[in-house]
Every structure is written in structure tokens, then in C-alpha cells.
Amino acid sequence: MNMTCVYCDGFGQKQNVLAIWKQCPVCDGSGTVTIDPDAIRRAITTRTGLAKSKPAAARSVFGAEYVWRMIRFHAGVDVTMPTTCWYTIGCGGILQQRHQSLLNVLDRLVDDLAEEFFGTSTAAAEVWVR
Ligand SMILES: [Zn+2]
Numbered sequence: 411m412n413m414t415c416v417y418c419d420g421f422g423q424k425q426n427v428l429a430i431w432k433q434c435p436v437c438d439g440s441g442t443v444t445i446d447p448d449a450i451r452r453a454i455t456t457r458t459g460l461a462k463s464k465p466a467a468a469r470s471v472f473g474a475e476y477v478w479r480m481i482r483f484h485a486g487v488d489v490t491m492p493t494t495c496w497y498t499i500g501c502g503g504i505l506q507q508r509h510q511s512l513l514n515v516l517d518r519l520v521d522d523l524a525e526e527f528f529g530t531s532t533a534a535a536e537v538w539v540r
Pocket of ligand 1: 415416417418419420421422423434435436437438439440441442
């Protein structure tokens with residue numbers, strides 16, 4: 411599934427802190443990102459399930475670092491709130507309404523895989539409500 415890059419709004423370029431236009435680091439200048447659930451799954455799993463440390467392969471698959479980190483959070487393996495993983499999908503800083511359609515797709519994948527690997531996707535929520 412192709413979606414407009416939310417970091418550069420499909421422009422392919424982004425101004426850096428010095429107001430110099432640079433190729434967008436999230437979409438590599440294409441303006442779109444591809445969400446491939448099978449590729450994400452392959453990048454973050456080993457023969458025994460979800461990779462225990464962040465797999466190097468995840469860096470080259472859009473969304474994989476985000477999904478890996480959020481599964482661990484939702485399953486209660488990591489109970490600290492993920493913050494930096496939003497930057498890997500271009501949603502760093504303050505979450506905005508325009509990020510929602512992208513997050514909906516990725517978060518559905520997170521829920522499905524958390525359920526599959528850990529039998530739960532609400533362990534973190536349960537920790538937080540205690
Ligand atoms: Zn971009």
C-alpha cells in the first residue's frame with residue numbers, strides 16, 4: 411500500500427533547521443511511502459518469533475522499526491512509552507490529525523502481530539491503568 415509521506419507531505423523535500431531544502435529522509439525524496447505488511451513481518455521476526463533486539467533489517471523497511479517497538483510496548487515487554495519510533499515514520503514531535511491514516515494502518519498491524527506473538531495487545535494498557 412502506497413501512502414503520502416507525512417513528513418514532507420508528498421513534496422519529497424524538507425527544510426532543515428537552517429532552512430535549506432534537503433531530500434526527505436523518510437521517503438528518500440519520492441513523496442510516498444510503501445507499507446508492505448509481509449516485508450515488515452519478515453524484517454522483525456526470527457524463527458522463534460518477534461526479534462528480541464531491534465533487527466538491522468528493520469531500518470530498510472518502512473514502518474518496521476515502529477511496528478517492532480510498538481508490539482513490544484503493547485505486549486508489555488518494554489513498558490516505557492516509545493517516543494523516538496515515531497520519527498522513523500515521519501510522525502516525530504507532536505502527533506497531528508494528518509498522521510492518523512498512516513498510524514491506523516501501522517497500528518492495526520501492531521495489534522495483529524502482538525496478538526499473534528504474545529496473545530495480547532493490551533498488556534501495556536493494563537500496566538498503565540493500575
Ligand atoms: Zn517524505
